[in-house]
Amino acid sequence: MKINLFEVIPWPKNSYGKTIFLMKLSFFLYLVFCFQLLAFNGFSQNNVTLEEENSSLKSIIHKIEEQTSYNFILNNDIIDVDQNFSINVIEKDVTETVALLFKNSTISYKIKKNHIILSRIKKKNGDFTISGVITDASSGETLIGTSIIVKNSNKGVFTNEYGFYSITLPKGDYLFEISHLGYTTKEVAIQLQHNMNIKIELQPSSNELDEIIILSNQNNKSQVASILGGTSNLTTSEIKKSPALLGEPDITRTVLAQPGISSVGEGTSGFNVRGGNVDQNLILLDEAPLYNTSHLFGLFSIFNADAIKVIQLYKGEIPARFGGRASSVLEVRQKNGDSKRIKGEGGLGLLFSKFTIEGPIKKDKVSFLASGRRSYFDVFFPFFKGNEAVDKFHFYDLNTKLTWNINKNNTLYASGFFAADIIKFNQEEEDGEGGFDSDLDLGWTNTTATLRWNHIFSNKLFANITGIYSKYDYSFGTRQDLGEEDIEDTFNRSIKNWIFKPDFTYYSNPVTKMRFGLSGNLYQFIPKQKIPEGNVLLDKEKAVQLAAYYSIEKQWNKLSLHTGLRYSWFANFGAESIAIYKPDLPQTPSTIIGFREVKNNEISKSYFGLEPRLALKYDFNDRKAFKIGYDRMFQYIHLISAQTIVLPNDIWKPSGEYISPLEVNQFSAGYAYDSKDQNYNFSIEGYYKTFDNIVEYKNGARSGVVDNLETELVPAKGFSYGLELAVHKNKGRLTGNANYTYAVSKRKTKSNFSSEQINNNAYFPSNFDRPHILNITANYKLSKKWEMGAFFTYQTGRPTTLPNGRLSINGDSFLTFSDRNAFRVPDTHRADISFTYTPTGNPKTNWKGSWSFGLYNVYGRKNVFSVNSTLDDNKLETGQISLIPAPIPFISYNFKF
Structure with a gap:
C-alpha cells in the first residue's frame, strides 16, 4: 500500500x-x-575494564561488545579468534583499549561508526623473525658458528661469535636443522605466525667415537659455505689430538700447520702469514690484543687449550671490523664457564702442570672460569751439571672469566688473563782479589682485562659493546756485586693499550646482514733504563687510533657478496723532541741540525687511511664454490727487530715523523669442493700481496735503545705471492688433513742514498721466505680406549746472510758479508707421534682420566736454527745451531671431573 x-x-x-x-x-x-x-x-566515550591473561581473542571481543555499543566485524578464516592475548585496563576508552590489545600483533583494525573491522596486517615475504641463542645443553656454553638450515630450501644462517642467530622468513611451517661439530644434529619444527625468540640447546655427541665416525652434518673444515677466503676454524679437540712438545697442546703450533703459515724456525715466537712480518698478525684473546704470545722464547704458546672455546684465523679476506694489523687476525675466545654444574680438568706433565675449574655461581645465570698453568723447569735444573747458575727458570699463566646472563636480551662478560716468564741466573766466582757475584734477570708479562656487554635491541639488531685493557712488559737487568761496589744496569719497556668498541649487527633478512661500529684505541709506549750513573730519562710515546667501519653481507641465488669499508685515523702525541736533518742527505746522527719540540698531548704527526674489503663467492652447487677477494690494510705500530728471530726485547714503535704506516694490498682467488658425503674437503687458493713502508734495519745498524732510532732504519717495499692446497678427511677412524704451500716473499729498500740501500735496492728474500711447505696431520682411532696422532712437516730452509771473506785493517781482522739473505740454511723437516689411552671411567663418579705419551722429533732431525760465524786466530769458523737436535719423549696424565 x-x-x-x-x-x-x-x-x-x-x-x-x-x-x-x-x-x-x-x-x-x-x-x-x-x-x-x-x-x-x-x-x-564508552569505557572498558578488562583483566585478561592469555585469554582467547573471541572471549575478549565478546566482553568489549558487552561493555560498549561497538561490534566487531572479522573473517574467521583470516583472523584466528582462538589465539591468546593479555590485557589489563580499567575504565579506558574503547579506542585506546583496541589499540593496546593489538599492539605488536599481526592484526590491524579500522573503526567506522560503531563497527571495529579486523584484518590481518599485509606484509611482504620475510615478515617474521626467529632469533635467539644456541647453547650446549650440558654446560650452557654458547656455540659459535652453529649452522641453522631451513630444510628443503637454500636459506640458512650461522650463529655469530656470541652464539646469537637471527633469520627472517615468510609466515608458514618450517623444519630447521641445527648442527655443530661434536654435537648431535637437531631438527626443530616451527609454526611461524609472529616474531619469535627461541633458545635452542644441542646435546654433545655421546662419545668421542661417535663424534669422529658419525659426525654432525656441519663441517667446520668446509671452505664452500664461507664467503671469505683464507679462513680456518680450529677447535680445542683437534689441537689436543696433535702431537706437541712435551705433550702440551699448543695453539701456535696448530696455527703453523695451516696452509700459508710459516716461521723462521723451531722454538721461535710468533708466525708469518703470506709473506708478512710477525707483528702483522692481530692476535686477540677475548678481543684484547696480545703483543707476545710465547713462553720461553717461543718453545710454548701462552694459550692454555683447556680454557679456550674456539679459534678463528683470517688470512685472506679480513672483515672490516678488524684493523690495526696488516696480514692476519687470530681470534681466540675463552670458555664462558659451565652454567649447569661445577666441573674441572687438568694435567700433570714432566715439566709443568695445569688445572681448570668452572661452574655456576647461580645456575643458568652467573658462571665462572679459572684456569692456570705452571712449569717447574727450575726444580730440575740444579740436578744437572753445568746448570748450577740457574736460579729461576719458569713460566705461568692464568685465565679467568665471569659470565652473567641478566636476561634474554642482556649478558655481561668480564675476563682476565695474566702470563709471565721469569728467568734468573746467578754466578759466583773467586779470583785473586776475593771474587764477585753477578746476577742476570730477564722476564716478560702479558696482562689483559675485558668487560663486554651483549645487548639484543630487537630480534634483528644485536650489539656488543667492549672495553679492553692490555699491557705487555719486558725487563732485562744485570747486577754485579764486586764487594765494595754494586753495579746495576736494567732496562724495562711497557706497552699499555686501552680500547673501547661498540659493534652492531643488523639482520635485515635471510640474505642480507649488516655490521657497523666504532673503535677507539689509546697506546702508551713506556721505556725505562737504569745504569750505574743513575736513571736515564727516555721519551714516553703516546698515540691514538680511531676507526669507523661498515660491512654488508648479501646473498643472491648463486652469488654471495661480503664487502665493507674501514676508515682509520692515527695520531702520535708529545711531549717529544723530533730531530731535524739536513735536506738531501741520509738520516744519520751527524746530519742532525736541530730539534722540533712537541708539547705534551700535542699532535706531532697524524695519518688516515681508507681500507676497502671485498669478497665474492659463486656457488656452482652446494658443494662447489669459486671465490675472489681484495683487502687493503693499514698498520700504524711496528715491531723493530734487528734479529731474524723475534725476541721479547724487540721494540714496538708507533708511526711518526719518520716512520710511515705500513700499507698492504692483497688480491686472492680460490676454489673449494666438498665431497658428496662431506667426508673430504678440498681447497686451492692463490694470492698476491704488496707491501709499502716496511721498516728494515740498515746494514751495520745499531740495535737496542738508540737515540733517534730512525737513523738506523730504512723504508722498504715488497711483494709476496703463493698458492695453497689443502685436503681434509673428516669421517671414519682415520681423520686429518694435508696441505702444501708454494710461496715467495721479497722486499727492497727505497732510499736514494747508497749508505741506506740494502743490496743496491735490488729485491731480496725476506727472512721468512720459504718457497715450499708441506704439513700432514693424522689421527687414528685404534679402539675406544686408544688413539694415535701423527704430524709431519717439511719446509724449505729460510734465507740467511753469511760471511764471504775477511778484511784486515791495521792488523785487526773483520768479517765481510754477502748480500742480505743470499744463502739459505738446510731444509727442515720433522715428524712427531703421540698415543692417548683413555681407560673406561667409573660410572659411579664423574672422573675421567687419560694418559698421553709420545715422541717429538721422532727421528732426531737436527734442523738448523741459525748459522754462526766467528774469527778465531784470524780463521773463519762457521757453526750451526739446532734448538731441538734429538727426539724428546713426553708423558702426561690428563683428567676431567
Whole structure:
C-alpha cells in the first residue's frame, strides 16, 4: 500500500503557514541531529575494564561488545579468534583499549561508526623473525658458528661469535636443522605466525667415537659455505689430538700447520702469514690484543687449550671490523664457564702442570672460569751439571672469566688473563782479589682485562659493546756485586693499550646482514733504563687510533657478496723532541741540525687511511664454490727487530715523523669442493700481496735503545705471492688433513742514498721466505680406549746472510758479508707421534682420566736454527745451531671431573 505523506501530515494551505511549518520542521530535525550527535559522543566515550591473561581473542571481543555499543566485524578464516592475548585496563576508552590489545600483533583494525573491522596486517615475504641463542645443553656454553638450515630450501644462517642467530622468513611451517661439530644434529619444527625468540640447546655427541665416525652434518673444515677466503676454524679437540712438545697442546703450533703459515724456525715466537712480518698478525684473546704470545722464547704458546672455546684465523679476506694489523687476525675466545654444574680438568706433565675449574655461581645465570698453568723447569735444573747458575727458570699463566646472563636480551662478560716468564741466573766466582757475584734477570708479562656487554635491541639488531685493557712488559737487568761496589744496569719497556668498541649487527633478512661500529684505541709506549750513573730519562710515546667501519653481507641465488669499508685515523702525541736533518742527505746522527719540540698531548704527526674489503663467492652447487677477494690494510705500530728471530726485547714503535704506516694490498682467488658425503674437503687458493713502508734495519745498524732510532732504519717495499692446497678427511677412524704451500716473499729498500740501500735496492728474500711447505696431520682411532696422532712437516730452509771473506785493517781482522739473505740454511723437516689411552671411567663418579705419551722429533732431525760465524786466530769458523737436535719423549696424565 502506498502512503501519501501529504495526506498523513497536515499541510498548510497558504504561503505563510507553509513557511512557519517548514521552520518548525527544520528546528525539529535540528534537535534530532543534536541528540544523535550527543548520543554518538556519549558512545565514543564508552569505557572498558578488562583483566585478561592469555585469554582467547573471541572471549575478549565478546566482553568489549558487552561493555560498549561497538561490534566487531572479522573473517574467521583470516583472523584466528582462538589465539591468546593479555590485557589489563580499567575504565579506558574503547579506542585506546583496541589499540593496546593489538599492539605488536599481526592484526590491524579500522573503526567506522560503531563497527571495529579486523584484518590481518599485509606484509611482504620475510615478515617474521626467529632469533635467539644456541647453547650446549650440558654446560650452557654458547656455540659459535652453529649452522641453522631451513630444510628443503637454500636459506640458512650461522650463529655469530656470541652464539646469537637471527633469520627472517615468510609466515608458514618450517623444519630447521641445527648442527655443530661434536654435537648431535637437531631438527626443530616451527609454526611461524609472529616474531619469535627461541633458545635452542644441542646435546654433545655421546662419545668421542661417535663424534669422529658419525659426525654432525656441519663441517667446520668446509671452505664452500664461507664467503671469505683464507679462513680456518680450529677447535680445542683437534689441537689436543696433535702431537706437541712435551705433550702440551699448543695453539701456535696448530696455527703453523695451516696452509700459508710459516716461521723462521723451531722454538721461535710468533708466525708469518703470506709473506708478512710477525707483528702483522692481530692476535686477540677475548678481543684484547696480545703483543707476545710465547713462553720461553717461543718453545710454548701462552694459550692454555683447556680454557679456550674456539679459534678463528683470517688470512685472506679480513672483515672490516678488524684493523690495526696488516696480514692476519687470530681470534681466540675463552670458555664462558659451565652454567649447569661445577666441573674441572687438568694435567700433570714432566715439566709443568695445569688445572681448570668452572661452574655456576647461580645456575643458568652467573658462571665462572679459572684456569692456570705452571712449569717447574727450575726444580730440575740444579740436578744437572753445568746448570748450577740457574736460579729461576719458569713460566705461568692464568685465565679467568665471569659470565652473567641478566636476561634474554642482556649478558655481561668480564675476563682476565695474566702470563709471565721469569728467568734468573746467578754466578759466583773467586779470583785473586776475593771474587764477585753477578746476577742476570730477564722476564716478560702479558696482562689483559675485558668487560663486554651483549645487548639484543630487537630480534634483528644485536650489539656488543667492549672495553679492553692490555699491557705487555719486558725487563732485562744485570747486577754485579764486586764487594765494595754494586753495579746495576736494567732496562724495562711497557706497552699499555686501552680500547673501547661498540659493534652492531643488523639482520635485515635471510640474505642480507649488516655490521657497523666504532673503535677507539689509546697506546702508551713506556721505556725505562737504569745504569750505574743513575736513571736515564727516555721519551714516553703516546698515540691514538680511531676507526669507523661498515660491512654488508648479501646473498643472491648463486652469488654471495661480503664487502665493507674501514676508515682509520692515527695520531702520535708529545711531549717529544723530533730531530731535524739536513735536506738531501741520509738520516744519520751527524746530519742532525736541530730539534722540533712537541708539547705534551700535542699532535706531532697524524695519518688516515681508507681500507676497502671485498669478497665474492659463486656457488656452482652446494658443494662447489669459486671465490675472489681484495683487502687493503693499514698498520700504524711496528715491531723493530734487528734479529731474524723475534725476541721479547724487540721494540714496538708507533708511526711518526719518520716512520710511515705500513700499507698492504692483497688480491686472492680460490676454489673449494666438498665431497658428496662431506667426508673430504678440498681447497686451492692463490694470492698476491704488496707491501709499502716496511721498516728494515740498515746494514751495520745499531740495535737496542738508540737515540733517534730512525737513523738506523730504512723504508722498504715488497711483494709476496703463493698458492695453497689443502685436503681434509673428516669421517671414519682415520681423520686429518694435508696441505702444501708454494710461496715467495721479497722486499727492497727505497732510499736514494747508497749508505741506506740494502743490496743496491735490488729485491731480496725476506727472512721468512720459504718457497715450499708441506704439513700432514693424522689421527687414528685404534679402539675406544686408544688413539694415535701423527704430524709431519717439511719446509724449505729460510734465507740467511753469511760471511764471504775477511778484511784486515791495521792488523785487526773483520768479517765481510754477502748480500742480505743470499744463502739459505738446510731444509727442515720433522715428524712427531703421540698415543692417548683413555681407560673406561667409573660410572659411579664423574672422573675421567687419560694418559698421553709420545715422541717429538721422532727421528732426531737436527734442523738448523741459525748459522754462526766467528774469527778465531784470524780463521773463519762457521757453526750451526739446532734448538731441538734429538727426539724428546713426553708423558702426561690428563683428567676431567
